[in-house]
Amino acid sequence: MAITREDLQSPLKPTWCPGCGDYGIWLSVKQALIQSGYKHEEVCLVYGIGCHGHMCNTLRAYGFEGLHGRPIPVAEGIKLANNRLKVIVVAGDGDTFGEGLNHFIAGIRGNHDITLIVHDNRVYGLTTGQASPTSAKGYKSKSTPQGVIEVPVNPIALAIAAGGSFVARGFAADPKQLTELILRGLEHKGFAVIDVMQNCISFNHVNTVLWFKEHSYHLEDEGHDPSNKIEALKRALDEERLGTGIFYQDSRGAYDAQLAAERVPLVDHDLSSIDISESMEQFT
Ligand SMILES: Cc1ncc(C[n+]2csc(CCOP(=O)(O)OP(=O)(O)O)c2C)c(N)n1
Numbered sequence: 001m002a003i004t005r006e007d008l009q010s011p012l013k014p015t016w017c018p019g020c021g022d023y024g025i026w027l028s029v030k031q032a033l034i035q036s037g038y039k040h041e042e043v044c045l046v047y048g049i050g051c052h053g054h055m056c057n058t059l060r061a062y063g064f065e066g067l068h069g070r071p072i073p074v075a076e077g078i079k080l081a082n083n084r085l086k087v088i089v090v091a092g093d094g095d096t097f098g099e100g101l102n103h104f105i106a107g108i109r110g111n112h113d114i115t116l117i118v119h120d121n122r123v124y125g126l127t128t129g130q131a132s133p134t135s136a137k138g139y140k141s142k143s144t145p146q147g148v149i150e151v152p153v154n155p156i157a158l159a160i161a162a163g164g165s166f167v168a169r170g171f172a173a174d175p176k177q178l179t180e181l182i183l184r185g186l187e188h189k190g191f192a193v194i195d196v197m198q199n200c201i202s203f204n205h206v207n208t209v210l211w212f213k214e215h216s217y218h219l220e221d222e223g224h225d226p227s228n229k230i231e232a233l234k235r236a237l238d239e240e241r242l243g244t245g246i247f248y249q250d251s252r253g254a255y256d257a258q259l260a261a262e263r264v265p266l267v268d269h270d271l272s273s274i275d276i277s278e279s280m281e282q283f284t
Pocket of ligand 1: 048049050051091093094095096099119121124125126127132
């Protein structure tokens with residue numbers, strides 16, 4: 001049976017700060033799962049460590065919360081072991097563009113069939129407000145009292161340049177568009193990057209909901225064509241006017257679909273003739 005709102009209902013209440021952008025993303029993930037028509041057992045979510053990762057407590061769905069920076073390789077492993085699953089990564093900007101940046105690029109290059117939702121609040125939220133890789137140059141935080149010296153990572157431009165087959169930006173305060181982007185990402189056969197502009201009400205007093213509203217526009221409203229890579233990159237490099245929607249999409253085929261046809265995913269291996277009793281002895 002397809003997932004219902006009741007299925008996703010967790011007995012645990014969110015602990016995010018009132019006004020946090022995590023609520024809008026949580027709502028959009030739930031809406032997308034309900035609208036997708038997938039069954040509960042067909043979906044697996046992998047969470048990073050951070051405020052965003054607390055979604056594992058508030059969303060009743062199969063999932064795994066691992067190490068900070070490592071949700072992408074965990075998701076790739078799950079997808080390779082059982083490629084019938086729809087695998088979603090819920091990560092932070094620290095997770096994805098700091099500790100896990102190599103995994104972001106490797107995931108894109110491999111075009112693993114995963115939907116990545118980055119809660120990009122431009123700050124390390126859970127550890128109480130240090131600068132993150134997407135904090136603007138000059139951004140003052142407790143870890144950068146004089147202002148950030150480095151230039152920020154531009155997730156959209158980086159994803160397109162690395163060979164991304166689906167590159168989109170959403171906004172936590174626009175759940176209607178974000179739900180649609182997640183659905184499109186889930187349908188996409190390959191690595192779908194959805195970088196979500198998100199406010200952190202407690203620690204980022206620069207990139208507020210109002211700031212994001214004033215600095216963003218819908219790509220669709222300007223007739224953007226997601227098959228035009230050069231135009232997508234041009235728009236991605238504009239850091240003053242932040243487009244939301246799908247920047248770029250192509251259909252080069254996902255990793256698991258390109259593996260040798262005779263490869264049997266781990267989940268379908270016949271284990272009936274394998275005797276593991278000797279290995280289990282140490283646990284008895
Ligand atoms: C390998 C490792 N490095 C650092 C940490 C400490 N740590 C936990 S959460 C976090 C930052 C989370 O920031 P982000 O990924 O942006 O998520 P947010 O809390 O903003 O949602 C850090 C640095 C850790 N748990 N593991």
